[in-house]
Amino acid sequence: MKKLISIAAAGILLLGLAGCAAGGDTPAAGGSSEPKAVGDLVVGFAQVGAESGWRTANTKDVQAAFADAGIELKFSDAQQKQENQIKAIRSYIQQGVDYIAFSPVVETGWDAVLNEAKAAGIPVILTDRAVDSKDTSLYVSFLGSDFIEEGKKAGEWAVEEFADADSVKVVQLEGTTGAAPAIDRAEGFAEVVGKDDKFETVASQTGDFTRAGGLQVMEALLKSNPDIDLVYAHNDDMGLGAIEAIEAAGLVPGVDIKIVTVDAVKDGMQALADGKINFIVECSPLLGAQLVDIVKTLNDGGTVEPRIVTEETTFTKEQAIEALPDRQY
């Protein structure tokens, strides 16, 4: 009898160990040192939301690039909520994906979940927006625009456009509060126009990167600021909302009130061609191919630049008219 009990006990012990090894204790598949076949790679992508034409184009481009590469892309839309992005990243960690890419909706509050990804051995790639983590070991690379430069380009255009004006009253439609593009585009613009005290920012408020937000904020600001000369909108969508508000107030956008925006999505470029927006600073959403290249390079054991800045330009009315027919987004 004693022998039977000891054999049973040994069996239970072995089963227990096996169960443990097959369960949560196995190292995540992510970031394994040996290159995997590209077709076996799985990437988790936690997108901000679908708040703007830029975001929709970015999602489409990233999904198409991974489909073309034959790499499985798990996708989530956080509806512009940080807690949803964190939940999505945690779920990708649980699933043991090979890489995680995401565009942080705001700069702060990521260290905990990024440390969880690091502990699981899953490399993280920042796509589009940055985080303010001091620990740069928490992500492999930040692929996206230089938002300060974009703000400066908008400011340089404004200085030239209003060279002969004695005073310029500016309304700024800010992007999502705490988002890297909102913070940096404001900083770049202020750095340039701040050199000339004829520029006065009479109001600056967030429209959350949405057309509805731009409309709502501009309606209110038009009531409280009768003599606005310039609207600086952190993206086309808020600029398009501002156009609706300006027209509803019986004024002519692009003439009575000049408008400069950032992105250069199709609807914004059409408004530029129509003279309702006066200048657009491009911010390219087409990051998919570069993101696939980063994943492939890492999978092959290569290294990638910690900061990859996307190429982009600016558009005047004439340039928009010329570019529109071939515009991808």
Ligand code: GZL
């Ligand atoms: C910029 C991107 C911004 C766009 C907006 O890279 O994060 O978010 O400018 C979008 O249109 O909502």
